[in-house]
Amino acid sequence: MAEFTSYAPGTPSWVDLASPDLDRSRAFYEALFGWKSHVGGPDTGGYTMFTKQEKNVAGAGPIMMEGQPSAWTTYVSVEDAGATIDKVKKAGGVVFVEPMDVIDVGRMAVFADTGGAAIALWQPRAHIGAQLANEPETFTWNELQTRDPAGAKVFYHEVFGWEAETSEGEQMTYTEWKLDGKTIGGMMDMPPMVPAEVPANWLVYFGVEDCDASTARATGLGATVLAGPMDIEPGRFTVLGDPTGAVFAVIAFTHS
Numbered sequence: 001m002a003e004f005t006s007y008a009p010g011t012p013s014w015v016d017l018a019s020p021d022l023d024r025s026r027a028f029y030e031a032l033f034g035w036k037s038h039v040g041g042p043d044t045g046g047y048t049m050f051t052k053q054e055k056n057v058a059g060a061g062p063i064m065m066e067g068q069p070s071a072w073t074t075y076v077s078v079e080d081a082g083a084t085i086d087k088v089k090k091a092g093g094v095v096f097v098e099p100m101d102v103i104d105v106g107r108m109a110v111f112a113d114t115g116g117a118a119i120a121l122w123q124p125r126a127h128i129g130a131q132l133a134n135e136p137e138t139f140t141w142n143e144l145q146t147r148d149p150a151g152a153k154v155f156y157h158e159v160f161g162w163e164a165e166t167s168e169g170e171q172m173t174y175t176e177w178k179l180d181g182k183t184i185g186g187m188m189d190m191p192p193m194v195p196a197e198v199p200a201n202w203l204v205y206f207g208v209e210d211c212d213a214s215t216a217r218a219t220g221l222g223a224t225v226l227a228g229p230m231d232i233e234p235g236r237f238t239v240l241g242d243p244t245g246a247v248f249a250v251i252a253f254t255h256s
Helices: 022-033 081-090 149-160 211-220
Strands: 012-019 036-039 048-052 055-062 071-077 094-102 106-112 118-124 139-146 163-168 173-179 182-189 201-207 224-232 235-241 247-253
Touching: 012 022, 012 118, 012 139, 022 036, 022 048, 022 055, 022 211, 071 201, 071 247, 081 094, 081 106, 081 118, 081 149, 094 118, 118 201, 139 149, 139 247, 149 163, 149 173, 149 182, 211 224, 211 235, 211 247
Parallel strands: 012 055, 071 118, 139 182, 201 247
Antiparallel strands: 012 071, 036 048, 048 055, 094 106, 106 118, 139 201, 163 173, 173 182, 224 235, 235 247
């Protein structure tokens, strides 16, 4: 069991869903992944913690900004949200939510990189992030899809100190984000078939035991297949849109 009690600064540590219909979203992910929902009190704005084996694995809350689409957000753990947002501004990012306290559990901020992809910061206090990750029914990968990979390499190095290791494959170019030599995420060029109005984005991958079975279960629950199922070197994955339109992926890793 991949259990976490802390995350190194600069590491993706949490994912949550902004949904226009939390009841529908809770029902979908409970049925798809077997999660249990724990709805917070008024002081949390009704924020939902999804758990697996009584461990926090993801969250969900209402749409907070006018015009905001239903979407999964990746949070990167930091030591100081204010200092990191200063780096974001210096590097040319756009801040949507300035650093703010979330009761006693942590401090957060939301911004977009220079290519327009939204991502968030998490300065942990009582809540460190996901207590389970990198296993089935938890988040396992965070991937930037962008039309400006060169600009992203500069931006994320300045903000988080990430190094970019790019490989040229037969079908595509792929970049691994590395922190202190450890791979912590990925980046790819936005596929050419994606409409121009779709912004750069961070895609959240959830692990599953069987990609095809999970894809069938998701579509039976009202999801839409956007890409896949397809095989890549690490395993087999599908990109899905949930019943409220939030995009995510499921992946079954190939274990040697």
